Amino acid sequence: MGYPTLLLVLLGALAIADANPVDNSVDTRIAPEDRVMVCYYGTWAVYRPGKGKFDVEDIDVNICTHIVYGFACLRNGEIASYDPWNDLYDNWGKGAYLRFTALKEQNPNLVALLAIGGWNEGSQRYSDMAKTKDGRTKFIASCVTFLQEYGFDGLDLDWEYPSQRGGAPEDKVNYGLLLEEMRPVFDEHGLLMTAATSPGKQVIDPAYDIESMAKNLDIMNLMAYDYHGAWDTFAHVNTPMYQHHLDVEEPDIWFNVDYTVQYYISLGFPASKIALGTASYGRCFTLQKSDDHDIHSPAPQAGAQGPYTREPGMLGYNEICEKMMQQQWTVVRDAETMVPYAFQDRQWCGYDDLDSLTIKINYAIQNNMMGAMIWSIETDDFQGLCHDETFPLIKHIRRTLLEGGTVPTPPTLAPTTTTTRDPSAPTDPPTTPTTTKPPQPTLPPTEVCHREGLNVDPQDCHSFYECHQVGDHWESYHFQCSAGTVFVEDMQMCDFEAAHPDLC
Template sequence: MTAKILLLFLVAAFATITLTEGKRNVVCYYGSWAVYRPGDGKFDVEDIDPFVCTHLIFGFAGLKEYDNSIYALDPYNELYENWGRGAYERFTGLKKINPELVTILAIGGWNEGSVKYSKMASTAEGRRQFIDSVVPFLLRYGFDGLDMDWEYPTQRGGVAEDRDNFISLLRELKAAFAPEGLVLTAAVSAGEQTIDEAYEIPIVSELLDMINLMTYDYHGAWETITGHNAPMYAHPLDDGNVTNFNVNFSLNHWLTNGADPAKIQLGMGFYGRGWSLNNIEDNGPYAPANQPIQAGPYTRQAGIWGYNEVCEQFLADPAGWTVVRDEYYQSPYAYNGRNWIGYDDMESLTKKMELIIIALHI
């Protein structure tokens, strides 16, 4: 498998499986910043195989705080204006190769924060300004819909009223999208407390065409002990609310609280999170680790490696790495000296697809 193909999976935040009108959907997020990665890590729109995913989501657009309008976060890369590279239209142009492909623009993401989305959604006028900018923006660049990636209502500087205001925003977006046949989806939290505070699940489910569940980032280098990025089940060492930091709990929490099974997309991250161990002899789950793993050559961020970077590390030192398939994580972690990384591979992703097939009865 080439580095380019591997990176397709790296830049997809979700590769999910659900059933809509008898067909299984695979929804993939494309992180547009991958175009700036060096060497084999560089990944542009034309590197996407338009037949791998049924839905492609371009991440991300932003929100202008002063007038509540949508805008291109990287106009040089995303627009043709001012001699730009036109990634938006090249992305939606993939439908010329695969006419069945659905292309969606995501707005928000972690770096955009929550505060300005909270302010926009707090008034009818703010929501109207936003929606009046979104519809022509999507149509201008050929997108089939919007993915609302507000992370998260009521959180990170938001207010309690966000829960109701998020519903108002989705309802008004849905009404405005209907005449144009546009799709409305959202990326939503997998954390129990955030879910309960942020979302009126039955109404959110009714209003959205797809619910993209972010079942990853449960553990990472913001903690000082090792833990898997996306564990399938609770680990015996889990304590307190950490017992709910796993894919199985998050999926069932959404379902038992009123999410339509046909709309749930189970998120699968094609990257790992890792640490530098304090003691190389203590190398299992919950091992003390006060520092993140060193940055990889492509993602260039301490504490995280793309799956392609994991594979390259293994190939460079096959005898040095020990891979463990934890019976509770149902996903591998590996260590080599002080390096510790928890990630997903083909075997663990297959298990997660089996989980959602059973849970959603598809």
């Protein structure tokens, strides 16, 4: 694509603090062992073919702190089974509810929740239920009975979304009232209250009573994904960590994880109650031209469906990693969004992998968030066909929650003009203020990390590593410069390749 290249400039420590406020008070930091790993289970995976089929017993009970059954539905103002044949034992059914909650027998610390709602449910039934006190009381009572009957530990409210998609403007107030009235009843019966919430500002503002949510929810499962997909007319990653330079208009400027998290926090929702949502799937596109494959390249059609999920425009991570093992795909690690995408011919997919998830989870730790959430367990590489372990994404997230804590510097991007450098950009990176932390012994250099900060990729002048000394080892993250640029280590940025003919 022909677009102005953006410069990558390191931020100083003060600028990072402004962009990513972190609660550093010792007594309020969440201990690593208290961080949650919330795993949703899309129960329709039981109907998938071949290696994509996933049933209750395929869940590893030791990798998640909370497992969430998706979904129950709302009928006649009360909670009900969405798929009775799979959910219940009645009429020779499969009894998945009771089999799901029985998983707690294998791990007594495991928490089993039932989600109600989801995208396909829409909003109108929930709007009708919540608009009167009698309707809310009836619903809450039905939830208590239902959850106790099947052994669930609580309810995940996945109303998508108040005041949207068939809802009413007064839903925002009624949603808050529903939570207020549900809390004492659930407390009486020892039940948890969680909610799945939108990442989009255009939904958050009219939908959510943040004060009520902050007061009454045990966990907010922040769905920090589906920022982009085949509903767009251009290729873009599903879960951008930070804003891309071509995201210049509303709502695109809001569509990144960092903006979403900081917006919720600015509204008064405590980070310590947020489980940062991650995706074990990618959003995929069919490009207009095979040789135009950058972010924002024209993509008029959804990507081809996978063999298991069978949904155009979406591939499970298990499908993506299998494709990459069997076919020749080009993988690009975008330095701005800090998320990879891959393309082959006209097929293009943005997704998360181990490296990008490390960045997201360390960001959650830095911001003292409650932990992480993933949608969903059955599209991870649960058979371990691409990795040396099963459920590699979830296990990696859980390990990072227990051990992590560093996060790469988000890029500050300033557009160039006809010169090789934006005249308004500083000549050198801002100076990092002196800290009072005791100095660490300097580690010997490695092949990719010969100093703290950004290091050119020794194998590719168009990419670079960000390196951080963590204890007795280096942590590194690999990034790709934009098309037509190279990484200039002395400048600590990507710049026009033509201006540096000696680098490649």
